[in-house]
Amino acid sequence: AQSVAQPEDQVNVAEGNPLTVKCTYSVSGNPYLFWYVQYPNRGLQFLLKYITGDNLVKGSYGFEAEFNKSQTSFHLKKPSALVSDSALYFCAVREIATGRRALTFGSGTRLQVQP
């Protein structure tokens, strides 16, 4: 069975500083990996995905994520945080071999960017 772990319930960072939101996954084979962001009273918005190829994936709003197969991680990063980045972030995985399209989500990490 596939699973996702987001070890930090909350990440606090000062505006202008780099941020990292951690994600590790578990699948039997190769994964597709996704990051979504959720603002209050809104649905999840897609940020970026890893399918294949370059381990560093760039996405919306200046976010990027690095796929590390040996560590089974897919950490979300941004070089310079903005107050408007404050939101709830979800990592999700889909196992390629099963052909199952539904995503398995982590429990989420709340990012708080202080001015």
Add this chain to the structure above:
Amino acid sequence: EAGVAQSPRYKIIEKRQSVAFWCNPISGHATLYWYQQILGQGPKLLIQFQNNGVVDDSQLPKDRFSAERLKGVDSTLKIQPAKLEDSAVYLCASGGAGTANEQFFGPGTRLTVL
């Protein structure tokens, strides 16, 4: 491009009552999903449709939950009778046919069961 539409946005009912949620996916998206998101948790799949057929309903509590997708477009999710633990946000998502495609989520319906 219009996004995924859901209604109602909020619903408050008493336990043992029934409730229904509606979803209109992005035009042309063959795959439609219903997720349940309990406060403090990530979304959990309830049911997945491919066109108007059910692909995965392994986590749907079938004794009380039902869903349909008539004509392969709109979908409804019903709970009958509701329990206190059904209080959650119900998210509808749609996606293209490819397995690498991301899913697009609606704003969700927040259900409170009293």
